[in-house]
Amino acid sequence: MTTVERAMTTLAPAPPRARLARPTRTSGWTSWFTTIDHKKIGILYGATALVFFVAGGCEALLIRLQLWRPNGTVLTAAMYNQLFTMHGTTMVFLVGMPMAVAFGNYLVPLMIGARDVAFPRINMLGYWVFLFGGIFLYSSFLVGGAPNGGWFGYTPLTSMPYANGFLPSHGPDFWAVGIIMLGIGSVTSGLNFVVTILNMRAPGMTLLRMPVFVWMIFIIAILTVFALPPVTAALIQVYMDRNFHTHFFDAASGGDPLLYQHLFWLFGHPEVYILILPGMGIVSEVLPVFSRKPLFGARVVVFSGIAIGFVGWGVWAHHMLATGIGPAATTGFGIATMAIAVPTGVKIFNWLGTVWGGAIRLKTAMLFALGFIAMFTIGGLSGVMHSIVPSNAQQTDTYFVVAHFHYVLFGGLMFAIFGGLYYWWPKVFGHFLDERLGKINFWTLFVGFNLTFFPMHIVGLQGMPRRTYTYGTGFGWDTLNKLETIGAFIIALSALTLFVNIIVSRVRKVEASADPWDGRTLEWSIPSPAPAYNFLELPEVHAFDDFWHRKYTEDDEGRLVRLPSGGSDGGQHEGDGSNIHLPSPSYWPLVLALGLPIMGYGFVYKNWWTLGVGVFVLMFGITAWTFEPSTAEVDH
Amino acid sequence: MSSSRPIWRGRPVKKVTATVVLCVLAAAGCGQSSTKQQNTLRPSGHIARDDFHIFNAFFWVAVAVGVGVTLATLFAAIKFRSRPGNENPVQTHGNTVLEISWTILPALILMVMAVFTVKMIWDQAAKPKGALEITVTGKQWWWEFQYTNVDSSHQVITANELHIPQGVPVWFTLKSDNVIHSFWIPSLAGKKDVMPGRFNHFQLIADKNLATDGHPKEFFGQCVEYCGLSHADMRNRTFVETKHDFDNWYKTQLKPWTPAQFATFATFNKTYQCSSCHYIQGLGADGKYDAKADADVQSGKATVINVGPNLTHLGDRTSFGGASFDLTLDNLTQWVWDAPRHGTGDFGKYNECPKRGKGGTTGVGTPCLVGMPSFKNDPDHPMSKELAGQIAQFLLDTKTKASG
Numbered sequence A: 001m002t003t004v005e006r007a008m009t010t011l012a013p014a015p016p017r018a019r020l021a022r023p024t025r026t027s028g029w030t031s032w033f034t035t036i037d038h039k040k041i042g043i044l045y046g047a048t049a050l051v052f053f054v055a056g057g058c059e060a061l062l063i064r065l066q067l068w069r070p071n072g073t074v075l076t077a078a079m080y081n082q083l084f085t086m087h088g089t090t091m092v093f094l095v096g097m098p099m100a101v102a103f104g105n106y107l108v109p110l111m112i113g114a115r116d117v118a119f120p121r122i123n124m125l126g127y128w129v130f131l132f133g134g135i136f137l138y139s140s141f142l143v144g145g146a147p148n149g150g151w152f153g154y155t156p157l158t159s160m161p162y163a164n165g166f167l168p169s170h171g172p173d174f175w176a177v178g179i180i181m182l183g184i185g186s187v188t189s190g191l192n193f194v195v196t197i198l199n200m201r202a203p204g205m206t207l208l209r210m211p212v213f214v215w216m217i218f219i220i221a222i223l224t225v226f227a228l229p230p231v232t233a234a235l236i237q238v239y240m241d242r243n244f245h246t247h248f249f250d251a252a253s254g255g256d257p258l259l260y261q262h263l264f265w266l267f268g269h270p271e272v273y274i275l276i277l278p279g280m281g282i283v284s285e286v287l288p289v290f291s292r293k294p295l296f297g298a299r300v301v302v303f304s305g306i307a308i309g310f311v312g313w314g315v316w317a318h319h320m321l322a323t324g325i326g327p328a329a330t331t332g333f334g335i336a337t338m339a340i341a342v343p344t345g346v347k348i349f350n351w352l353g354t355v356w357g358g359a360i361r362l363k364t365a366m367l368f369a370l371g372f373i374a375m376f377t378i379g380g381l382s383g384v385m386h387s388i389v390p391s392n393a394q395q396t397d398t399y400f401v402v403a404h405f406h407y408v409l410f411g412g413l414m415f416a417i418f419g420g421l422y423y424w425w426p427k428v429f430g431h432f433l434d435e436r437l438g439k440i441n442f443w444t445l446f447v448g449f450n451l452t453f454f455p456m457h458i459v460g461l462q463g464m465p466r467r468t469y470t471y472g473t474g475f476g477w478d479t480l481n482k483l484e485t486i487g488a489f490i491i492a493l494s495a496l497t498l499f500v501n502i503i504v505s506r507v508r509k510v511e512a513s514a515d516p517w518d519g520r521t522l523e524w525s526i527p528s529p530a531p532a533y534n535f536l537e538l539p540e541v542h543a544f545d546d547f548w549h550r551k552y553t554e555d556d557e558g559r560l561v562r563l564p565s566g567g568s569d570g571g572q573h574e575g576d577g578s579n580i581h582l583p584s585p586s587y588w589p590l591v592l593a594l595g596l597p598i599m600g601y602g603f604v605y606k607n608w609w610t611l612g613v614g615v616f617v618l619m620f621g622i623t624a625w626t627f628e629p630s631t632a633e634v635d636h
Numbered sequence B: 001m002s003s004s005r006p007i008w009r010g011r012p013v014k015k016v017t018a019t020v021v022l023c024v025l026a027a028a029g030c031g032q033s034s035t036k037q038q039n040t041l042r043p044s045g046h047i048a049r050d051d052f053h054i055f056n057a058f059f060w061v062a063v064a065v066g067v068g069v070t071l072a073t074l075f076a077a078i079k080f081r082s083r084p085g086n087e088n089p090v091q092t093h094g095n096t097v098l099e100i101s102w103t104i105l106p107a108l109i110l111m112v113m114a115v116f117t118v119k120m121i122w123d124q125a126a127k128p129k130g131a132l133e134i135t136v137t138g139k140q141w142w143w144e145f146q147y148t149n150v151d152s153s154h155q156v157i158t159a160n161e162l163h164i165p166q167g168v169p170v171w172f173t174l175k176s177d178n179v180i181h182s183f184w185i186p187s188l189a190g191k192k193d194v195m196p197g198r199f200n201h202f203q204l205i206a207d208k209n210l211a212t213d214g215h216p217k218e219f220f221g222q223c224v225e226y227c228g229l230s231h232a233d234m235r236n237r238t239f240v241e242t243k244h245d246f247d248n249w250y251k252t253q254l255k256p257w258t259p260a261q262f263a264t265f266a267t268f269n270k271t272y273q274c275s276s277c278h279y280i281q282g283l284g285a286d287g288k289y290d291a292k293a294d295a296d297v298q299s300g301k302a303t304v305i306n307v308g309p310n311l312t313h314l315g316d317r318t319s320f321g322g323a324s325f326d327l328t329l330d331n332l333t334q335w336v337w338d339a340p341r342h343g344t345g346d347f348g349k350y351n352e353c354p355k356r357g358k359g360g361t362t363g364v365g366t367p368c369l370v371g372m373p374s375f376k377n378d379p380d381h382p383m384s385k386e387l388a389g390q391i392a393q394f395l396l397d398t399k400t401k402a403s404g
Helices: A003-009 A038-066 A077-112 A120-139 A171-199 A212-244 A257-291 A298-314 A327-355 A364-387 A389-395 A399-429 A435-461 A478-508 A546-551 A588-604 A608-627 B011-029 B046-079 B096-125 B243-252 B259-272 B291-298 B329-338 B385-396
Strands: A552-554 A560-562 B132-139 B142-147 B157-159 B161-165 B169-176 B181-185 B189-194 B200-205 B217-222 B235-241
Touching: A038 A077, A038 A120, A038 A399, A038 A478, A077 A120, A077 A171, A077 A212, A077 A257, A077 A399, A120 A171, A120 A588, A171 A212, A171 A588, A212 A257, A212 A298, A257 A298, A257 A327, A257 A364, A257 A399, A298 A327, A327 A364, A327 A389, A327 B046, A327 B096, A364 A389, A364 A399, A364 A435, A364 B046, A389 A435, A389 B046, A389 B096, A389 B189, A399 A435, A399 A478, A435 A478, A546 A552, A588 A608, B046 B096, B046 B189, B046 B200, B132 B161, B132 B181, B132 B189, B157 B161, B161 B243, B169 B181, B169 B189, B181 B217, B181 B235, B189 B200, B235 B243, B259 B385, B329 B385
Parallel strands: B132 B169, B161 B235
Antiparallel strands: A552 A560, B132 B142, B142 B157, B169 B200, B181 B189, B217 B235
16 A cells, blocks of 8 residues: 555545635646646656757757857857857756756656656656746846856855845856755755655565666756755855855855855756766666566666765865865866776676677667667766876866767766667657658767767867867867767757657557556556556565566576567556546646745846745645645545 | 557667767767867876876776666667567576775776876865966956066066967966856866965976977867857957077067157047056157056056056957957957947947046946947047057057067
């Protein structure tokens, strides 16, 4: 019996009809505003992140147009600085993290055999906070200037008071307040994942029988919960310095700009792993399915993920090797950074071991997963180069670094996400994404990606700094920058292919069975698309890749043998689930979240009336949330 | 659903090959000649060469691993394609020996790397003996250089263009009174951040035999920590010279203007108050040369106004505006006249100051902290282009370069 069910049964008899009755609609467009179904919330996260992906992509294209030739005149310096700041902020906070939450939200309960997450309403709150936080950040473009201090927002550039500041606009205020807001959403979803994974696994689903993807979400959820507080503290200090003349980061008054960097990267480096580990999780699911082999050394992959999660806390200052923290500190952080390459390398070799000797089907999802291995390896290797401190002194803050982290986060994370979309689309929507368009999608992305980012290694080593809106002639960077811009537009074309594919596939509707790929994990044991209640009967788990073992066994030579009775439906299709109580929808996460951006504008403009309205909406949401009945009233 | 149709078989290989070739071409395509040396791959100094060598050593390890993994992925994707008859492969769950070895092997490689890395970190952190000492101050958006130990009672203060003797270690002290910058001359040494409230140091040694008398070797660099609007325009040039040329240059940079120059400057300064931001060596309160004030600054007893660069010897430089623009009469005229908006679009880089109100007060909102104002649009005394040209010519005429 799940927590949810237990909660349901102890509620009888139903309370008298309250003023704060819960909404009852679970279909139709209005239901999307009140839903607390983890699957719908997952879809909302994914769709919203894709919209922000387009926004961040457009910013990147403008940046590339400006750098098409030396002394470019497409953008002014002021515009360029806003665009690179918002590109980074968008891709990290509004695309990378929400995408992980999207996949996690949809899949974690299905993969661990649960009917929902532990805190369904908080789950929805996280989404609304993310959406409003994103809109809040982007609204700054319309009201006099977007953030322009970089996604890392180094002080004192960002922290000097508005009136005599180095960045005379409200941009950095929007940035500080916006990131704090998004952090609230991330922490709530992180806590939700931790509690869900620890408490709501199906009978027999021990921790080591959990799919690797669930493990990676578990790790990043823990990282998120612990990583956000330091940066939140730092951003509050930035806000206070700017608006209330505190001196946390003002060296002239005894503050220390370096303090900010420690706080930021204490968040920022775990953040890198928060971004990439879900990608590793997705790949660890896709590769075994399309190789028809179990994940090679699955436990090692899990434990190296844990190791990355731990060691990831001890490497933050490798972002600061040029700041003059001294030879002792650079030695320590350099070596810690080398150390983290070991568990990362182990994963790569284990993925290779997985496909080796398999029966590989090169579906689009598999192509992206294989592309991930190669691209991520390149990104990992250039990362190791940064740990060589003297070499780092030449590379840091150049395009070499830009190349490095795009190989990790685009060639890694985004390849995995694209692959994940093709892989789980049939489960989510009940129809396939078109494979032919999918392959065009992959190959254009592969070519465009490498054309854009590989040359950046070279211009970086040739001395081209990042975050520069222009460059002069005669440095030998012209041709490579042209290639990069061409590549960026090929990437745009590829992204367009994905959107065309989504529309075309929706029209054609090639219906998918419950288990179209011959999958290994529990989500494939239920119908496609997944029904609202997920599982008619909660599954009992006996092994890692439990669903696979219901279908297959091995002969004496270790060859795969299909079990005669094994079926993809696994006996899950009996009944219509109408007797299953699911948590009811709620208005209040939306109302509560709506208070935050209103408060945000109040903080940015120091308009205390606006702030008051925001606080009122927030408190109203919290109060109503507290007093609403815990289920919709139904006739008993 | 199109199940792995034969049309795709083999095709990915060609595409991947094409991509690889493309990448290699891209790599090779950078054989594009550069006339300005700002390149870590062409080190001309001891530190930069060490950085390059240790990079290079691991680079080939990385190439081996990268190519190995990519080829293995490709090979597996082709060789182990699902074919009739092999749909049910042997189920390997792991291999302890393999897994241990691919954990240990990278760890060993990294340990070797770590040894060399740590040694180099400590070598580079030490202050070299007999070094020329220069204090670098990061400004928005230009560099100030003060030579503190060539002759401590006669210290040169200059901007954006660094002159150093070849083969001599140089020890930099980096400081900032505004935001974080990062000082970098890629061909000579790795970068170091310029932090407000801290004094960072780094060393470089330009190779011997880079220059001959009268023919310095020029290197380029720029700020590499995002420092606000014109970060991209905060550049620097370094002239590595023979000892003889360096000494000559040093002497010229200590000479004050002639009385006639002071007199001319006074006419410009009266209206446009150049010296409220720019340092003019020995400029007294009466607009004439003040020997004591000059001596105090040269010996480091007094500090200078340095919102903008020292203009005394601007004519000796090859560039201005954060070393972003070549020093020509046209460029400089435009700069003096209307710095925020250059007619050709080459400028338009520096902060456009908010429009100044009557009487020189700043208008609403933000005061003008950084950057040259537009004198063309000065509300009290709009500058004519002719006057701007005269001022520019005057500044060019400050050239004092003594013949070899």
